[in-house]
Amino acid sequence: MHSVVLTKGVPDFREGQVSFDEDGHLERGATPTVMNPNDEFALQAALQTKVKQGGRVSVMSMGPPGYENVLEEAMSVYADDLYLLSDREMAAADTWSTSITLSAGIEKIGETEEHSASAVTESGEPDIIFAGFKTADGETGQTGPQTSWCLDRPIVTHVIALEVDEDEEKLRAKRLVEGDVDEIETVEAPLPAFVVTDPEFEPSYRRAEHRLKHKRFKAETDERVENYEAHLTTWSAEELDLDPDFIGLDGSPTIVSGVDPIPKAPSEREATMVDPDDAEGMDEVLETMRPLAGGD
Amino acid sequence: MTDDYEHYEAVVVGAGPGGAAAAAALARNDVETLVLERGVEAGSKNVTGGLIYAEESAPYTIDGLFPDFREEATERPVTDYYLHNVAGDKVKTFDITDLHEHDTDWSDAVLRRKMDSWLAERVHELTSETGGGLLTEVRVNGLLREDGEITGVTCDELDPIRADVVIAADGVNSELARDAGLMDWEEPDEWFQGVKAVVDVPEDVIAERFDVGDDEGAAHLFSGDLFEDVRGGGFLYTNEDSLSIGTVFHLDSIVEEQAEPQELLNNLLTHPLMADWLEGHYDEVEYSAKLVPDSKKAAHPSPHQGRLMLIGDAAGQMQAQGPIIKGMNHAVSAGALAGEAFAEAKLRDAPERAGDLYERKLQEEGVMGKLRPTGYRIASALGEHDPVTSLTDKVLTSSVGRLGVRMTGGLLEKLYSSPTLSQVVPDTRTPYVTLPTVIAEELGERISGEADYEPKDLATRIGDLTYDTDVGNPHIELRDNSMEASGNAVFACPVSAQDFGGGCYRAEEVKTNGSEEKRVSLDTQPCVECGTCAVVADTEWEHPRGGKGVEFKEG
Numbered sequence: 001m002h003s004v005v006l007t008k009g010v011p012d013f014r015e016g017q018v019s020f021d022e023d024g025h026l027e028r029g030a031t032p033t034v035m036n037p038n039d040e041f042a043l044q045a046a047l048q049t050k051v052k053q054g055g056r057v058s059v060m061s062m063g064p065p066g067y068e069n070v071l072e073e074a075m076s077v078y079a080d081d082l083y084l085l086s087d088r089e090m091a092a093a094d095t096w097s098t099s100i101t102l103s104a105g106i107e108k109i110g111e112t113e114e115h116s117a118s119a120v121t122e123s124g125e126p127d128i129i130f131a132g133f134k135t136a137d138g139e140t141g142q143t144g145p146q147t148s149w150c151l152d153r154p155i156v157t158h159v160i161a162l163e164v165d166e167d168e169e170k171l172r173a174k175r176l177v178e179g180d181v182d183e184i185e186t187v188e189a190p191l192p193a194f195v196v197t198d199p200e201f202e203p204s205y206r207r208a209e210h211r212l213k214h215k216r217f218k219a220e221t222d223e224r225v226e227n228y229e230a231h232l233t234t235w236s237a238e239e240l241d242l243d244p245d246f247i248g249l250d251g252s253p254t255i256v257s258g259v260d261p262i263p264k265a266p267s268e269r270e271a272t273m274v275d276p277d278d279a280e281g282m283d284e285v286l287e288t289m290r291p292l293a294g295g296d
Numbered sequence: 297m298t299d300d301y302e303h304y305e306a307v308v309v310g311a312g313p314g315g316a317a318a319a320a321a322l323a324r325n326d327v328e329t330l331v332l333e334r335g336v337e338a339g340s341k342n343v344t345g346g347l348i349y350a351e352e353s354a355p356y357t358i359d360g361l362f363p364d365f366r367e368e369a370t371e372r373p374v375t376d377y378y379l380h381n382v383a384g385d386k387v388k389t390f391d392i393t394d395l396h397e398h399d400t401d402w403s404d405a406v407l408r409r410k411m412d413s414w415l416a417e418r419v420h421e422l423t424s425e426t427g428g429g430l431l432t433e434v435r436v437n438g439l440l441r442e443d444g445e446i447t448g449v450t451c452d453e454l455d456p457i458r459a460d461v462v463i464a465a466d467g468v469n470s471e472l473a474r475d476a477g478l479m480d481w482e483e484p485d486e487w488f489q490g491v492k493a494v495v496d497v498p499e500d501v502i503a504e505r506f507d508v509g510d511d512e513g514a515a516h517l518f519s520g521d522l523f524e525d526v527r528g529g530g531f532l533y534t535n536e537d538s539l540s541i542g543t544v545f546h547l548d549s550i551v552e553e554q555a556e557p558q559e560l561l562n563n564l565l566t567h568p569l570m571a572d573w574l575e576g577h578y579d580e581v582e583y584s585a586k587l588v589p590d591s592k593k594a595a596h597p598s599p600h601q602g603r604l605m606l607i608g609d610a611a612g613q614m615q616a617q618g619p620i621i622k623g624m625n626h627a628v629s630a631g632a633l634a635g636e637a638f639a640e641a642k643l644r645d646a647p648e649r650a651g652d653l654y655e656r657k658l659q660e661e662g663v664m665g666k667l668r669p670t671g672y673r674i675a676s677a678l679g680e681h682d683p684v685t686s687l688t689d690k691v692l693t694s695s696v697g698r699l700g701v702r703m704t705g706g707l708l709e710k711l712y713s714s715p716t717l718s719q720v721v722p723d724t725r726t727p728y729v730t731l732p733t734v735i736a737e738e739l740g741e742r743i744s745g746e747a748d749y750e751p752k753d754l755a756t757r758i759g760d761l762t763y764d765t766d767v768g769n770p771h772i773e774l775r776d777n778s779m780e781a782s783g784n785a786v787f788a789c790p791v792s793a794q795d796f797g798g799g800c801y802r803a804e805e806v807k808t809n810g811s812e813e814k815r816v817s818l819d820t821q822p823c824v825e826c827g828t829c830a831v832v833a834d835t836e837w838e839h840p841r842g843g844k845g846v847e848f849k850e851g
Contacts, residue, residue, distance in 0.1 A: 206455045207302055208330055212429040215420075 001055035001164060002117040002126040003046035004106055005079070006144065007039040009063050009070035010137045024261045033066065035073040038132030041197040045162050046130050047078040048203040051213045053166050056080045056117045058109070058126065062090055062101050071232060075225040078217060082228065083109070087237040090248045095138070097251035099146035104240040106151060115233070120169045121192045128164070128171065129153070129194045148194035156189050157196040161204060164191075176200065300455070301440075304330040304428055306638060307449055307459040309436045309472060311338035312408075313348070313358055314608030314627030315465030316415040319430070320361045321635025322463075323422040327642065330428040330459075331419055332451065334435040334466075334839060336764075339412030340847045341825065342467070343586040345490060345531055345542060346408065347374060347515065349625040350401040355661040356632035357401065357625070362418050369414040370404035371535035372513025376506075379619055379712060381732035382520030385568050386740035390709040396515070396620060405513055405533040405540065406624075407494070408851030433843035436466065438475045439604065446476070446602040452841045460647050461638045462604045465631060468587045469827035470610030471838060476601045479594075479612065481830040481837070484548035485723075488528065488588040488616070489828055491557045491790045492542030493565065493751075494850040496579040499537045505573050506534055517619045520732035522563050526555045527728040529619060530564040532573075538581070538850070539573075541565060544588060544621065546723060550788050551832055557585065557790045562751040571745035578749035582850040583757035585790035587827040588623070589614045590723075591667035599658075600651030605634045615667050618712075618727075626663055633657040689730045698738050708735065755798050758791055758822045766844040770820040772800075772829065773836040779803065782816040782833035789829050791822045798822065801829065 011018060011026055012034040019030035046057045059074040060083040061067050071082040085105045093101065109115045110125030118124050129151070131144035148155040161174040169191045176198055177183040205211045224231060237247060244250060274281040306322045308315045311333035322329040335341040348370065350357035359365040366373075377396035381388040396403065420430040433453065440448035440456045448458040449472070464472035473479035497505075506514040518530035528545030543561050550557065564570060565578070589595070594612030599605065607613065608627030615622045637654035641647050658664045752760075776782055785801040786792055792799030800823050806815045816833070824846050830837035839845070 206453075208304070208332075208431060208434075208454055208457060209302055211431050211434070211454070212330075212424075215429065215431070216424075 001049050001053040001119050001128065001166060002058070003049050003055070003128045003130055004058045004060050004083075004109065004126040005039065005042045005046045005074065006102060006129065006131045006147065007042070007059055007061045007070060007074050008036045008135050008143075009033040009061065009067045010036045010135050013136055024264075033070060035070045036132055036135045038134065038136070038197075038199055039074065040077055040132070041199055041201040042130040042132040042195075043074060043077040043079070044203045045159065045195065045197045045201055046128070047214070047217065048162065048205070049128060049164050050078075051205065051210050051217065053119075053164050055119060055127075058083060060085065060102065060105055062086070062093070062098055062105070064091070065234075068229070068232065072225060072228045075221055075228050075231070078221045079224075080231070082232040084232060084234045085240065086234055089237040089242075089244045092249035092252065093247060094252035094254035095140050095142040095146060096253055097247045098143050099150055100251060101237075101240070101242065101247050102143070102147045103150035104242055105235060106147075108235065108240055118192075119166055125151070125192060127192050129192075131194070131196050133158070133196060133198050144194065144196045151194070153192055153194045154189040155194040155196065156187055158198040159195050160184070160198050160200045160202065162195065162201075171195070301448070301458050302455070303448075303458040304328050305459065305642075306330070306428075306461045306463065306635075307332065307457055308463045308465060309449065310465035310467055310610070311416045311419060311430060311432075312342055312412055312465060312467065312608065312627065313415065313624045314610075314631040315463070316412070316419045317356060317358065317361050317628040317631030318463045318465060318607060318635040319419045319423050321356075321632040322639065323419075323426050323428075325635070325639030326426060327635070327639055328427045329423040330457070331423055331430040332434045332436050332449070333416065333430065333432045334842045335432060336843045336847055337409070337413050337432055338416030338430075339409035339851050340849075341845075342408035342412055342851045343490070343492065343584040343848060344406060344408050344624065344851065345492065345533065345544070345621060346406050346540060346624070347403050347533060347621075348406050348411075349403045349622050351399050351622075351625055352401050353399050353662060354625060354629050355657075355663070356629050358628045359402075361628065361632060362415060365415075366402070366404060369411040370406050372405050372508070373511065374403045374405065374515045374533070375508065375512040376514045378515070379517045379519070380569060381735040381740065382518055382522045382567065382569075383733045383736035383740060384521065385742050385744070386736045387569055387743050388736045388740035390712050392517075392619070392709075392712055395618070395712065405515075405535050407535060407538075407540070409849055412851070435839055435842040437471060437838070439472060446604050460603060460642070461650055463631070463634050464604060464606045464610045465608050465627070466610050468589055468609035468614075469825070469830065469837070469839065470606065472604065473606050473610045476604055478596055478599060478601060478606060479610070481827065483593075484551050484831050485546065486590055486594040486612075487547040487831055488544050488590060489547050489550060489557060489585065489788070489790065489826065490542055490544040490588050491561050491583070491585045492540055493561060493580045494535075494582040494584075495539045495541060495574065495577070496581050497537065497539050497574070497577045501577055502534050502537065502539070508534060518564060518567070518569075519619070519728055520736050521729065522567055523560045523729075524553065524555065525725060525729055526550060526553050526560060527723065527725050529728065532570070541570070546590075547587070547788070547828065547831060551784050554787050556787050556793050558583070558754055558757070558793065565751045566747040568743040568745035571747040572743070575745070575748055578747075578751075580752050580757075582760065582848065583752070584848055584851065585824050585826040585828070587831070588621070591615045591626075592669070592672050595664070595667040597664065597668065598655050600654055602651070603648070605637070605651055605654050607631045607634050613663075613667055617666075622666075626667060629661065629663050630658060633661060633663070689726055693730065693734060698734060754791065754793055754796055758798060761822075761824070762847040762849065763821065764844050764847065765821050766840050769841070770818075771838045771840040771845065772818065772820050772823065774816065774818045774834070775836055776834035777816045777818075779814050779816060782829075782835070783814075785829040785833035786816065788832045790826060791824055801833070
């Protein structure tokens with residue numbers, strides 16, 4: 001099985017990492033770029049597929065040359081090789097032109113003998129494309145489904161568990177219906193397919209053989225990541241044979257008409273300090289709490 | 297689906313020194329070997345006092361099986377060994393280095409997290425060559441049986457696995473040994489309970505206060521009246537830059553005296569002798585506890601059944617040679633012998649004979665002789681009866697006895713250093729309490745130190761430990777919560793105490809139909825998985841799932 005995991009570099013929104021200016025605008029320069037946190041689940045799903053079916057896991061991203069460290073981070077989870085689609089022409093892309101660019105990258109993998117490793121597809125294209133559930137910055141959740149549409153593949157979203165049947169050329173997935181953990185359905189899709197993992201995704205390894213392989217693959221990727229550049233392929237718009245009118249800013253139909261600052265949550269709540277030794281004060285507290293003490 | 301079960305030639309359960317030795321022996325004989333360890337890392341579930349020995353007479357030693365072991369995985373060698381007889385602030389010190397060195401090639405202090413995790417890496421390399429390997433965070437919960445025969449293991453995290461041989465190195469509370477009916481948790485007098493505090497002390501302070509150089513270390517034992525009347529003793533071993541300080545008591549004696557183990561440890565931590573050593577440096581980093589089998593009574597003489605072989609603590613192979621405790625070295629010997637036995641049996645095309653062969657090797661290599669010495673069986677028949685004990689105690693404490701102690705002071709030190717005698721010392725209060733106290737009173741010198749620190753309380757000790765609690769899935773259940781059945785756990789459990797609400801076991805007043813009754817309640821969150829309550833209370837006792845529960849950083 002050849003899997004390609006799509007990933008994106010996003011601002012590190014964790015406290016202590018992210019910087020905002022006085023107006024509440026993100027300071028991109030002062031905020032480190034990291035792998036989109038949800039993409040870790042997509043990598044885990046791809047790794048599980050490799051452990052159980054064999055094959056290869058490739059990671060692909062579109063972005064400036066600085067995104068190499070995002071791919072490095074992905075490889076620290078797991079990757080056999082890395083693809084960066086990078087070109088000035090691709091800059092300022094919305095989700096639509098990003099999808100076009102990514103699908104061109106995936107098609108190119110299929111067309112190039114040295115990159116193709118498909119088990120089931122005629123085109124040589126990767127068997128399963130994985131994406132994480134929406135990115136931490138745009139939060140549109142559009143790029144995965146649109147890329148799938150460009151590639152004309154069936155898509156299964158909100159996947160929490162996955163099994164692949166290579167002989168039958170299909171996958172079986174448990175997915176959250178409407179993103180709700182209380183409702184889970186099992187669906188099947190023919191390969192090649194597109195899978196979007198939910199943050200609830202959990203890999204399952206019930207055989208020692210699989211856990212031993214997982215341990216070996218993790219050790220191998222730990223070693224590989226030390227020298228990740230050697231496993232990185234960078235493709236420009238020209239190499240992907242992309243028309244500049246359909247990518248980057250020119251290919252983006254989205255118009256951002258304006259940005260409203262998010263209203264700040266009140267930083268202070270009304271609070272009254274009561275000394276536990278102050279009997280009268282404590283009585284008042286208990287009186288205030290009484291209506292809430294019903295249990296529900 | 298049963299045809300889908302995986303198969304390995306050998307499954308070793310537990311990655312302590314015994315499991316490591318077994319796996320190494322199997323792998324070197326080209327046996328496909330899978331090692332399953334329930335901790336997040338090997339060593340994270342393990343506690344030792346701890347000294348590891350390499351005996352001159354042993355068939356296998358840990359550094360023989362794992363080259364570089366001493367350089368990479370141990371702390372300091374023991375170059376000085378002392379026994380302190382204590383009566384109040386009077387102390388008479390015997391040098392028992394000779395006893396320690398008897399049959400000893402070397403002996404090093406160890407901390408189990410560091411030691412076992414190092415071993416596990418070597419074991420994974422060795423077993424990977426055979427098509428197997430080592431996995432952590434997998435708890436083996438029982439034996440796989442097909443048509444009444446043991447054919448493998450069942451796990452929490454994995455589907456059942458078939459194996460031609462199962463080596464249970466799953467420790468003192470071995471669930472496999474109990475599943476097979478080979479070991480139980482019935483008799484408190486078959487067990488010791490050890491508790492330990494690891495105290496960080498800078499290397500140069502250790503060198504100065506214990507008078508040891510870079511490649512030297514000290515061991516100190518304590519007996520006498522500092523533990524009230526509880527039978528047992530204390531120890532201190534020097535690590536690279538920490539001290540292992542602890543106590544080991546007969547579990548039946550803890551129960552009889554209703555003693556609080558952590559308070560007895562505090563008695564030791566604040567003794568004037570300890571106060572001198574720890575002054576300005578009492579930085580306790582980890583509290584831990586462990587059940588210790590007394591091999592004289594608990595070692596299974598025939599530790600195998602079908603395809604199952606027990607090794608180490610799982611088989612009760614823990615030798616208390618007088619004041620010196622040897623466990624890990626025997627686990628190493630037994631593990632390697634079990635592995636060797638299977639490899640030989642397989643070569644002869646009779647793998648089903650591995651168990652018998654293992655048992656014979658334990659005898660022929662002298663391991664069983666050390667674990668269950670003939671001399672002890674004879675001496676204990678005479679010496680462990682109450683009338684004999686109180687008679688010897690009375691003689692010792694009388695003026696005649698005291699005169700004898702004064703006159704034979706030098707001889708006593710020699711007697712204490714006798715390896716033959718130390719094997720046959722009866723388990724009564726005479727050698728543990730009465731004799732050391734009289735020795736100290738008659739021959740001892742006053743020590744003037746006073747602790748400039750307070751030992752940590754139990755709440756802080758528990759709070760300092762790392763837990764990954766398996767919420768909603770407690771691994772121990774109380775079968776009978778009456779005080780008669782389970783009340784002993786309230787004080788004997790090392791993370792519980794009377795009048796302490798934050799431990800595992802508590803005694804609670806329960807009102808039923810107008811009358812008030814005392815009942816025992818259990819919260820497994822602070823559990824250190826020692827197994828004490830499995831012996832002293834009525835429980836359904838299991839280990840937590842793989843990776844869950846307490847995680848020791850020192851061990």
